[in-house]
Amino acid sequence: xxxxxxxxxxxxxxxxxxxxxxxxxxxxxxxxxxxxxxxxxxxxxxxxxxxxxxxxxxxxxxxxxxxxxxxxxxxxxxxxxxxxxxxxxxxxxxxxxxxxxxxxxxxxxxxxxxxxxxxxxxxxxxxxxxxxxxxxxxxxx
Numbered sequence: 001x002x003x004x005x006x007x008x009x010x011x012x013x014x015x016x017x018x019x020x021x022x023x024x025x026x027x028x029x030x031x032x033x034x035x036x037x038x039x040x041x042x043x044x045x046x047x048x049x050x051x052x053x054x055x056x057x058x059x060x061x062x063x064x065x066x067x068x069x070x071x072x073x074x075x076x077x078x079x080x081x082x083x084x085x086x087x088x089x090x091x092x093x094x095x096x097x098x099x100x101x102x103x104x105x106x107x108x109x110x111x112x113x114x115x116x117x118x119x120x121x122x123x124x125x126x127x128x129x130x131x132x133x134x135x136x137x138x139x140x141x
Contacts, residue, residue: 010035013045024048024073026064089115093123100128107132 009025016023022044027036029049039047050063061077068075089112096103096119107113113132120128 007035010038013039013042013047016044017042020044022046024067026050026060026067028060085111086115086118090119090122093119093125096123096125096128102129102131104131104133107134 009027012023013025024046025039026048028051030036032040036047039045048067051059064075064077067073093116103116105113105116110132113130117130120126120130
């Protein structure tokens, strides 16, 4: 099985192509997928795959920071990595009606799930069951 990379990488690459700006996309090294093929065909995107294993977002983030400093590039961190997003989502939990006892949420990166979980704790909503449904793309070989 080959796990496909997040579509955000393809989206960013396509935007760079559309606007004619240079961009770097960093992801773990692995077999080519539909997404990596699109990225490699975009002339304005340089695909960097410094490590052979996925699942270590902190390692890739550290690589990105060092790469940006070394090349005098502007780093735009993956939006889902910011604690600000978790806090914004948590604050929205105040609006959950009292009669809601179960929330089902798709889980990609897990940041929305974390925000809802934090909000349920912040607003003492221990009566709500939070169910996460994994949404990653798995391809059969």
